[in-house]
């Protein structure tokens with residue numbers, strides 16, 4: 196079995212690493228300063244400038260089809276790139292991207308929503324979660340009622356990433372109460388902010404500030420339906436599915452960066468006349484972290500590989516998401532412990548990571564939901580204990 200990367204994969208990974216080190220990492224001390232003053236980590240214009248610089252080196256639209264100017268990379272290559280991005284805490288991502296389900300846009304929507312999003316001229320958000328429907332997403336009540344050629348949208352969405360900045364929202368609404376939300380009862384709408392919805396920022400533990408969205412009699416034309424009427428839940432699951440190998444890839448990069456800090460500090464920090472790394476209590480934290488990162492790396496790359504083979508990636512992606520989210524939380528906790536009091540100070544980024552990665556066990560399917568999916572697949576015989584392709 197050959198686990199090595201191709202020359203092309205290695206070259207793209209190296210180019211990403213160089214770009215992150217040269218252009219992105221210099222923002223780190225600036226961001227720590229800004230956040231201590233309560234300011235925004237990175238302005239939209241700064242992110243855009245970085246993205247345009249990356250475009251000059253060919254990094255544009257990792258998952259975007261070539262005909263729309265993107266790189267159309269494999270899931271494995273995207274995973275490798277997201278691991279590189281994870282090495283820095285600057286909230287950077289390459290430009291030229293759009294929510295994966297926006298590619299279901301028809302010709303008209305393509306010009307109005309998809310292309311401007313890829314070009315970075317418009318910002319989208321994806322709104323499924325509601326105050327009374329998170330894990331049980333099929334329980335949403337946000338309604339869309341037909342009125343001539345329009346739909347009237349009413350309801351609340353919550354915890355929406357990018358909801359404060361978005362120019363338009365991809366909203367999942369109940370369109371037929373007689374049907375199951377999962378099976379024909381819900382629809383995805385593309386809704387401009389100018390159509391009348393409002394957002395208010397929530398106050399989170401970590402650096403990503405989500406929003407609560409409110410829709411009161413928001414009139415949306417029928418042409419703004421994404422995909423088909425009744426297809427909302429399927430699109431929502433497709434959106435969430437992608438994150439389940441991207442988040443783990445990012446988590447692996449974060450954990451690697453943290454472990455490097457842990458190793459370095461273990462060698463230089465002296466107590467009782469010797470480096471702390473010479474104590475088994477500290478050394479084992481390093482050993483366990485390295486082992487868990489390695490396990491998460493292969494589980495994640497495997498999930499991406501399964502997606503690339505055109506096989507159903509849901510089981511392997513749930514494993515990767517569950518494992519990596521817990522792994523990165525373990526690693527950040529250990530690295531904070533290794534740094535003692537310094538680890539708790541905002542002077543270093545460890546406490547920032549600590550707050551940020553806690554989210555990974557919650558969003559895009561909690562740990563418990565991943566376990567529910569995995570165990571259900573086994574109990575109902577959808578998946579076997581050994582991998583399908585063995």
Ligand SMILES: Cc1cc2nc3c(=O)[nH]c(=O)nc-3n(C[C@H](O)[C@H](O)[C@H](O)COP(=O)(O)OP(=O)(O)OC[C@H]3O[C@@H](n4cnc5c(N)ncnc54)[C@H](O)[C@@H]3O)c2cc1C
Pocket residue numbers: 321322323324328329330331353354355356357399403405554557558559560561562563564567
């Ligand atoms: C910062 C942030 C950003 C987010 N971004 C988005 C976004 O962009 N778009 C979007 O639509 N949503 C977003 N979410 C929502 C996120 O996906 C939900 O928070 C998540 O799905 C959990 O739903 P909940 O918060 O309602 O928790 P609940 O569903 O109320 O769950 C509470 C707890 O009970 C557990 N639980 C629930 N049911 C079961 C069960 N059957 N068995 C065992 N345990 C169970 C859960 O695992 C959890 O621990 C975001 C959330 C956060 C915090």
